[in-house]
Amino acid sequence: MTGERRPDASMTLLTTMMERPLDAGYQEAADRRVAAGLPKATSTRTVLVIVLAILTGFLFAVAAQSLRPKPTAAAAIKKELVTRIEALQERGAQQEAKVASLGKQVRDYEALALQQSGGGDLTNTIKSLEVQAGAVPLKGPGLTLTLDDAASTDTDANAGNRPSSGFQEGRITSGDLQIIVNGLWGAGAEAISINGHRLSSTAAIRFAGQAIIVDFRPLSRPYVITALGDPQGMQQLFEPSFAGVYLSQLTEEFKVRSSLALGDALTVPGDSAARLEVAEPLGSPVGSSAPSVPGSQKSTNNPPPSTGASRTPTSEERPQ
Amino acid sequence: MIPVLGLMAGLAVGLFLDPSVPVWLQPYLPIAVIAALDAVFGAIRAILDGIFNDKVFVVSFLSNVVVAAFIVFLGDQLGVGSQLSTGVVVVLGVRIFSNVASIRRHLFKA
Numbered sequence: 357m358t359g360e361r362r363p364d365a366s367m368t369l370l371t372t373m374m375e376r377p378l379d380a381g382y383q384e385a386a387d388r389r390v391a392a393g394l395p396k397a398t399s400t401r402t403v404l405v406i407v408l409a410i411l412t413g414f415l416f417a418v419a420a421q422s423l424r425p426k427p428t429a430a431a432a433i434k435k436e437l438v439t440r441i442e443a444l445q446e447r448g449a450q451q452e453a454k455v456a457s458l459g460k461q462v463r464d465y466e467a468l469a470l471q472q473s474g475g476g477d478l479t480n481t482i483k484s485l486e487v488q489a490g491a492v493p494l495k496g497p498g499l500t501l502t503l504d505d506a507a508s509t510d511t512d513a514n515a516g517n518r519p520s521s522g523f524q525e526g527r528i529t530s531g532d533l534q535i536i537v538n539g540l541w542g543a544g545a546e547a548i549s550i551n552g553h554r555l556s557s558t559a560a561i562r563f564a565g566q567a568i569i570v571d572f573r574p575l576s577r578p579y580v581i582t583a584l585g586d587p588q589g590m591q592q593l594f595e596p597s598f599a600g601v602y603l604s605q606l607t608e609e610f611k612v613r614s615s616l617a618l619g620d621a622l623t624v625p626g627d628s629a630a631r632l633e634v635a636e637p638l639g640s641p642v643g644s645s646a647p648s649v650p651g652s653q654k655s656t657n658n659p660p661p662s663t664g665a666s667r668t669p670t671s672e673e674r675p676q
Numbered sequence: 677m678i679p680v681l682g683l684m685a686g687l688a689v690g691l692f693l694d695p696s697v698p699v700w701l702q703p704y705l706p707i708a709v710i711a712a713l714d715a716v717f718g719a720i721r722a723i724l725d726g727i728f729n730d731k732v733f734v735v736s737f738l739s740n741v742v743v744a745a746f747i748v749f750l751g752d753q754l755g756v757g758s759q760l761s762t763g764v765v766v767v768l769g770v771r772i773f774s775n776v777a778s779i780r781r782h783l784f785k786a
Binding site for chain 2: 405410
């Protein structure tokens with residue numbers, strides 16, 4: 357590293373690059389300073405150096421930040437939507453729990469009021485009607501049928517991300533669920549829930565795109581159908597029935613995954629959307645004055661659809 | 677030590693302010709960063725060689741950045757922007773590597 361210039365210094369780029377990576381200016385400046393009687397090197401703490409150091413750091417930071425791939429506007433919007441949906445779903449779940457607890461309170465008060473007004477014998481009628489209408493949670497023995505899309509339909513990779521169109525034969529459709537649920541009803545199920553949604557007499561299993569919607573709430577795979585009833589009896593009736601054969605065909609032809617399990621203590625929740633739609637007065641009013649009227653006794657033997665949770669199965673339109 | 681603190685301060689300011697770079701300037705940023713790196717490593721080597729000179733450092737830094745940006749600009753105008761950028765990256769990369777190798781010899785004697 358001397359100040360001498362090689363004859364080919366300006367011509368051979370590679371030689372310069374490999375042998376003298378350091379800027380030749382440093383050596384020349386040092387030589388000049390030595391000739392002038394100064395020390396070879398200047399201080400590294402001059403204002404120029406510090407300013408340039410700050411500038412360099414700034415340049416690095418700005419370049420790194422502006423060249424880093426930024427999340428696109430669409431991704432940001434999608435993220436925000438997901439957050440909002442999740443927050444609303446959580447709120448909905450909280451409200452549902454509140455509805456359930458308030459409903460229980462209402463029923464307790466109802467029973468109390470009936471007892472005080474002398475209509476205590478109506479309580480049992482109400483209870484049995486509530487069970488039939490699916491308004492209260494139930495517990496008991498039954499079957500658990502778990503259905504899932506075929507393993508090949510790239511469903512494991514992105515669960516819950518269903519395409520909005522197209523048909524993949526390995527996927528469970530709403531029609532499959534309808535047939536199987538109807539088969540379970542036919543086999544003697546007393547109460548059915550899918551993924552924790554109770555099927556009442558007005559609940560619909562439908563589809564939107566390829567998502568399955570039960571009672572206006574979208575489900576994600578796997579689909580767990582809980583059916584309360586006599587487990588062995590239901591299984592014996594279900595498997596040779598049309599729905600049972602249909603399910604075994606789905607399993608064989610399209611590799612849809614399904615498993616059936618018997619259980620002793622299964623629970624199905626109540627249908628939180630149950631509400632009063634039709635009310636009729638009893639034959640004679642359950643007055644506060646008359647503790648036990650023969651007329652009201654008679655009407656309990658022939659229960660009218662008048663209790664709080666009864667719902668007419670014929671009503672097709674259900675506003676959300 | 678003080679220049680290193682300055683570098684940190686510049687980094688912090690840049691990260692904190694996060695200024696938006698105009699789109700027309702963005703193609704020059706990567707090359708400018710590599711040119712700046714080359715100047716910085718050259719300066720470190722000069723310090724270790726005992727021949728550091730602040731004016732040379734500043735001039736080499738600015739000329740590196742300006743020339744690198746100019747080459748990219750010229751390449752864009754001629755339609756060979758990516759090839760010229762590659763050339764600049766190769767040349768500056770080789771220089772950075774040999775300067776760092778020299779620094780390593782100074783520091784670790786190996």
